[in-house]
Amino acid sequence: MLTFYHSPKSRSTSVMVLLHELGITDQVKIVQVTIPRQDGSGARDPANPHPEGKVPYLTDGTDHVRERGAIILYLTDRFPAAGLGRSVGHPQRGEYLSWLFWYQGVFEPVAILSWTGLTHPAITASLRDYDTAIQRLDEVLSRQPYLLGSEFSAADLLCSGPFAWFGDQMPATPAILDWVARCQGREAVARVGER
Ligand SMILES: N[C@@H](CCC(=O)N[C@@H](CS)C(=O)NCC(=O)O)C(=O)O
Numbered sequence: 001m002l003t004f005y006h007s008p009k010s011r012s013t014s015v016m017v018l019l020h021e022l023g024i025t026d027q028v029k030i031v032q033v034t035i036p037r038q039d040g041s042g043a044r045d046p047a048n049p050h051p052e053g054k055v056p057y058l059t060d061g062t063d064h065v066r067e068r069g070a071i072i073l074y075l076t077d078r079f080p081a082a083g084l085g086r087s088v089g090h091p092q093r094g095e096y097l098s099w100l101f102w103y104q105g106v107f108e109p110v111a112i113l114s115w116t117g118l119t120h121p122a123i124t125a126s127l128r129d130y131d132t133a134i135q136r137l138d139e140v141l142s143r144q145p146y147l148l149g150s151e152f153s154a155a156d157l158l159c160s161g162p163f164a165w166f167g168d169q170m171p172a173t174p175a176i177l178d179w180v181a182r183c184q185g186r187e188a189v190a191r192v193g194e195r
Pocket of ligand 1: 010011012035036052053054055056066067068069
């Protein structure tokens, strides 16, 4: 059975929302664990098998998945009926994978670096910068409501997350803010109710 290790009000909340979006909360064992928080509260939970005690973490029998993008891909491949992913052979499979990997490999690192004020020519050469990342989102969301077109997908869920959590600390364009509001207005977000 799938087991999902979750800590409320953390990065694992987006995976919890996905479980609701996919309608599979009854097919996944949800284990709530503690994590060390940046305000000094909390602590690593021995019940969490993630090698660094982080969330989200997903196990599937003897297999395991870490990193949100990978967990989201794993779940949308495994439960394709909800139409939130793009299966192998789908004409948008590449676009879907690109947004998930761009989020993990570029957007979140760039957003953290921008927030901390850290810059270095090697960072800019490989990741570009926050404004460039915002341009990538804005050029798509100015012409369509969601990253893959007219329908919400799990790529929207992942990529809109930081804007929802950090609000004004994540400067964005009107098209991006409208998209974040659309993503936040979904029933699954209200059901999880952690934001
Ligand atoms: N890159 C990972 C980051 C996971 C992560 O850092 N999660 C935080 C919660 S928001 C955590 O578990 N922190 C506890 C710790 O660092 O020990 C992902 O996107 O899944």
